[in-house]
Amino acid sequence: MAHEHKLEIFRGLLKFKSNTQKIWGVLIFLSLVTAVEVVLGIIKPESLTGTSVLGMKLLNWIFIILTLVKAYYIAWDFMHLRDEKSAFRRALVWTPIFLVIYLTFILLTEADYIYEVYKDGFVTWNF
Amino acid sequence: MNSTVTSTKENAWAGGDNQPLGASYGKMMMWFFLVSDALTFSGFLAAYGFSRFKFIETWPIADEVFTHVPFTHGSYPMIYVALMTFILIMSSVTMVLAVDAGHKMQKNKVIWYMFLTVIGGAIFVGSQAWEWNTFIKGDKGALETKGGRILQFVKADSGERAALKDFAITIPGERVEHENKNGVWFYDEGYVPSYSVKEVVKGFKADSNILVRTETINEEGHKTLLSREESLKKLESATQVVEGANLIHNEYGSRLFGDFFFFITGFHGFHVLSGVIINLIIFFNVVIGTYERRGHYEMVEKVGLYWHFVDLVWVFVFTFFYLV
Structure with missing residues (x-):
């Protein structure tokens, strides 16, 4: 069991005095990120839904990035990955990341191809 | 193998107190x-x-x-x-x-x-x-077409969604419920929608303020609204009333x-x-x-x-x- 905790987040920008204090600090940060997501989701600013980056709306990219940020802090601070040995941490984190990127790439590419077939091929499905 | 272990403690593979990583x-x-x-x-x-x-x-x-x-x-x-x-x-x-x-x-x-x-x-x-x-x-109910697509309804003046009960007209008719005592084989009749397709279409024709909304998302990211004529034409392909969602029908759109x-x-x-x-x-x-x-x-x-x-x-x- 790792009894000693690393008490700084944001690469040392924010240092906490105790582990309890760090937990509350992370909670405030996660709540803020969620609030930003919800507000963006309700307003849906034109400037973000209008622009498309790599075939997806900019707003959706922002949502996905914010989600990964939240996931990072849940895993690193709530699940204490920050206090584990780096080899253990890497084994746990990079394995799923690699597999998920691989699977998502294949499935989304295939789905886009089927979409094109439905759209341009001689298949009627919307009747 | 065991002969090489000199310690009295159990080795790591046998669940000794060695903690990898x-x-x-x-x-x-x-x-x-x-x-x-x-x-x-x-x-x-x-x-x-x-x-x-x-x-x-x-x-x-x-x-x-x-x-x-x-x-x-x-x-x-x-x-x-x-x-x-x-x-x-x-x-x-x-x-x-x-x-x-x-x-x-x-x-x-x-x-x-x-x-x-x-x-x-x-x-x-x-x-x-x-x-x-x-x-x-x-929530509001919808119609399903022959192709399994969903048609929802919108009030033309306010742009709000219209529920089926807002405009559908009940057609008086006699509907006899099959009862347990009347048959050798009895199946529960199950769920029956509040309105029939005919009643919804009749209500639609009577209320000029209602338009059909299809599933297709337009360039502004909203669902496409049909004009009154297009709506009437689209309604011809409606086959059933859908209220709520389950694994087979879904009033909100794509069943997936x-x-x-x-x-x-x-x-x-x-x-x-x-x-x-x-x-x-x-x-x-x-x-x-x-x-x-x-x-x-x-x-x-x-x-x-x-x-x-x-x-x-x-x-x-x-x-x-x-x-x-």
Whole structure:
């Protein structure tokens, strides 16, 4: 069991005095990120839904990035990955990341191809 | 092999107290389980992404589907799911505080924080049940066409969604219900929609303020509204009235949306439920002093990992189902 905790987040920008204090600090940060997501989701600013980056709306990219940020802090601070040995941490984190990127790439590419077939091929499905 | 081991202690492969990577056996196995479970959820979400990209132009818009808040009327998109997310994060915090108190061997604090975690989890599961119930019961009703597409209705002047009951005209007719006493073979008649297609179409013709809305998303990111003439033409292909959602019909749009909703939030909800039960067991163990006698609260840490994982998955489900 790792009894000693690393008490700084944001690469040392924010240092906490105790582990309890760090937990509350992370909670405030996660709540803020969620609030930003919800507000963006309700307003849906034109400037973000209008622009498309790599075939997806900019707003959706922002949502996905914010989600990964939240996931990072849940895993690193709530699940204490920050206090584990780096080899253990890497084994746990990079394995799923690699597999998920691989699977998502294949499935989304295939789905886009089927979409094109439905759209341009001689298949009627919307009747 | 054993002859080469000179120490009286058990060796590492036999479960000796050697800890590879500084993690105890139980904690490491919990982590490996969580990694495999994460891959399962990723598979589901990737499959969801597949279906969504396949029908990218007709997929339902989540804010228009999940608009209800318990004990209120009116439309509040996202508010309730955001609250659920907050409740789950909050219960994650009480869990990590319990783990922290466990490291310091403060039994009473662990009891209280575990208790709050269980309560938070129970509120979340309850909210999810309510959400399912609302989704299954449905909201405004719609028509389904021959091709399985959904036609919804909108008030032309205000642009608001029109419910079937706002305009459908009841056609008087005699409908005899088959009863148990009348047949050798009796099947329950099951669910009958509130209106027939004829009644909806008749109501539509009588009310010039109603327009049909198709599933297709236009360039501004809204569902396409048809003109009055196009609407009437489209209504000819309607075959049945759909109210609410199940695995086969879905008044909100693509039926795959309903399928994935039930499957993914259901699988997650089952995780939360089992998490609550495991937390309860550990809670009682803490109360009767099992870990105090054992000398450490590592078990609390291990269920804590599972509980945070449930929260972690919800963060992704929230994004891909409700936000994106």
